[in-house]
Amino acid sequence: MGGIAGLAALAQVPLAHGALAAPRPPSGGYPFSLGVASGDPSPDGFVLWTRLAPDPLAAHGGGMRPQPVAVEWKVATDEAMTKVVRQGTVAALPELAHSVHVEPTGLRPDREYWYQFRYGADLSPVGRTRTTPAPGTRVSSMSFAFASCQNWSNGYYPAYRHLAGEDIDLVVHLGDYVYEGGIPADGGYRRTPVPATLSEQCRTLDRWRLQYALYKTDPDLQLAHARFPWIVTWDDHEVVNDYAGEESQYAGSIKELRAAAYQAFYEHQPLRRASIPQTDEMRLYRRLGYGDLAEFNVLDGRQYRSVPPCGWGEAPACAAGYDPSVTMLGRRQESWLLDGLAASGARWNVLANNVMMGRLDHDGPSGDILWHDAWDGFPAARNRLTDHLAQAEVSNPVIITGDWHSTFVNDIKRDFDRPDSPVVATEFVGTSISSNGDGEVYGPYYGPMIQYNPHIRFFDGDRRGYVRCTLDRGQWRTDLRMVTTVSRSDAPAYTFASFAVEDGTPGAHQA
Template sequence: MRDQFGRRHFLTLAGAAAVATAVVPEARATSRLGELFTLGVASGDPQPDGVVLWTRLAPEPTAPDGHGGMPAKRYQVTWEIAEDPRFRRIVRRGVEHAVPEWAHSVHAEVHGLRPDREYWYRFVVGDQISPVGRTRTAPAWYSSLKGLTFAFASCQAYADGYFTAFRHMADEDLDLVVHLGDYIYEGGNRGTIGRAHLPAAEVFSLADYRVRYGQYKSDPDLRAAHAAAPWVVAPDDHEVENNWAGDISQIDTEPDQDPAVFRERRAAAYRAYYENLPLRRTSMPRGPEMQVYRRLTFGNVLQLNVLDTRRFRTDQLEQCAQNCDGRWDPARTMLGDRQEKWLLDGLGRSRARWNVLGNQIFAFEADHDAGASERYGMDTWDGYAAARQRLFDGVVARDVDNFVMITGDAHRSVAADLKLNFSDPASRTVGTEFLGTSISSGGNGADMDSLGVTWLAENPHMKFHNSQRGYQRCVLTQDAWRTDYRVVPEVRVAGGPVLTRAGVTVEAGRPGVADVS
């Protein structure tokens, strides 16, 4: 049973960190630096016996050199994890070192905890104590569970709007948060609401990527959401560059860029991503390579397969329409051979009720043209139709039950049936996709727009559409899955309410959308 410690009380305590500790020898030195924990705390990738605890020391998060105002020396960081938010029952304690090579970030991999339990954690450096974070371990492998509640989100352009959705997410009673990419945006953007990007221009260097993360993570609503629940994260394109593919840069902005130059940029981007998020050492980048795809299991309710849909894909095609054969080329891949095999083999072995893909770009077919003509986006799975068909055929061949994809990127919400043959509405439904809107990217949006009207008219497998901002709350039981589309109507002004625009239900054993209410 969950601790009844109030959510808002917890957030107040987390912000104040009103606890006491003994002063260590380097206390005076750290005090002179200023507040070290300006970027907050986070936890991630929960397992039954532990989680990753994260923080980064940065008294000046947007200092132009990317070092966050820290001297070029290593600092001892003590972490503590307790069974209560006031740390009367500390169950684990350890020491990590924050080093300048990794922007003074800390990734403490904690083990020896109990499965399916709430814990609270904090960090200590000298006489400074971090905010308090709340986390939760995963249930024991395939243990019997009644249910699970998590949220998923993506696309948080700092200059486009406030992160109000994250503040509301922090108030939810969540077991987990899944972030599906576009945690930062790499371009220069002044916006119109006084949240211009730092640095002002597009970022390429490690120092500039670090500054951009420092700016984003200084947002109090984002920090609150990180402190409230463990996160599972994966990058999409904007953490590096818009619409990149493999070793290929976006062609319209840098047409003459050598792949070797782009790999250097990706190495900087991956490094900054790792430094600022609660990832395990298995995801620590090695130059331009980083292990993104991985699998997490939550009792017998959820198997979560986190995908990497950028690093191994074939380059995007030019825009193609109805008779475009290229997107059906079997040599084209979205996941690469190794990841595709890993995914299908894991799905085939799963004993979880719900088999889920944490997926960056939507997989349902989306005809963008009204009438007889057809037009598809080439950056999504529509541009890799043969690869999508292999995936769906593999799901059918392995008798994968309750197949669900959760997706970001598109700055709009859609609930859709996944069809074995999208050109035939009577074709077999193999699963369900929940496309989630942006946190702030694109500004306020609207309940319905012209593209939404076209999509619903031309794509009968789509059952719900909305293009406002917000996040998705998913409530899973053994019998059903409900996704509540939580929308924030106004993101260009700080604060504001959240409301549930729709609840979309899938029944276990019956693939596809069962109800929209």
């Protein structure tokens, strides 16, 4: 292993205390300014994350000197951190922005744990997390929330403040965790002023690190991370708007740009070793089980997708979209997904998906305009998936999606070109945490199109929030949790609408 992979492997090696330079007091600030996080829970462990950044918006290095330092970590069965069951010391390397990714193992399934880091004299906040039930264990219920699209300049994160107060098992993030754009000096929409170092668009690793640092200073985001294990994927804005594979309509070939962006994503998320960036790929797609009740297929809809065959963005449908070579997930991920779905014994099979799978016919009989950045641009790939859901008799496929800054509840048809074809899955598209800000934004534009799409059971384009899902053996319930405004971090939340999917019957009804 060379490069980043080698360094990251080194960072995983447990260190004898004092093996590295003793941490000197850095430039004065608290080193855990970006909070703590846990992720990818399994029956016997999870990933613990933090990044040392005593001066998080400093132009380079977050206020750390460019040398490796030792960070201690602990896992306990109590919030006071007195009953410690695992502990160790790891290296935080400058090559990985002094981020830390620890994977404790050998813990008990379906249990709550607490964790904490120490650097020098400073202790991190205590995070709470939990393991998942053992494979095949009969599980009567579970709940989770999903979120996406948190443009910092567009508003505060009251949605995360409320999400942090939920009684749920985990959080799924579906992408647009950060946006690539420069931050205006006044911080944007009613946010606080930021240093001029943030005014440029993100193109380099250093600039990306600043962007993640800025976002992660948000106290409500930190609260939500510290409270639950997260399962994260990305969408386009973690690199550049609407990109496909190594191409962008705005930036051309993005190979180098993408490598820097992917590394920064790894550095700032609670991801396992398997996601350490390699030369040609960063493996993000993966599968997590929750006893016999649910399986989460976490999809990467950006890294391997074809350039949209009918054109970028809003464009007419075309025959090239049906060419067998068209792919959204890439051949390897697609086979992995289809094989896994066929083999799954879970009652609810969740696809954590980036862009909308349901069709949105923009103009009905008068034309054939679609949005080609979503699955509508890749009908051959969508048909392979929907055919498989039917043929393999996959149990209760439910697709959870981000991207659109809008809510959609969709029946997924086996073939959207044949309106009489059966419903094979249910899709919930959640709105944004903050992106698009307050006010009527997408309702006036997309609202009039809904009439051409009878498979769309519900649409709202003008609210911000997150989605809470509660699963038991007979029913999946979805509650749309909205906030009244993103102009304040303490805005109230309310349940805007609720839906249910019955076991064995694809398609949601209002509950």
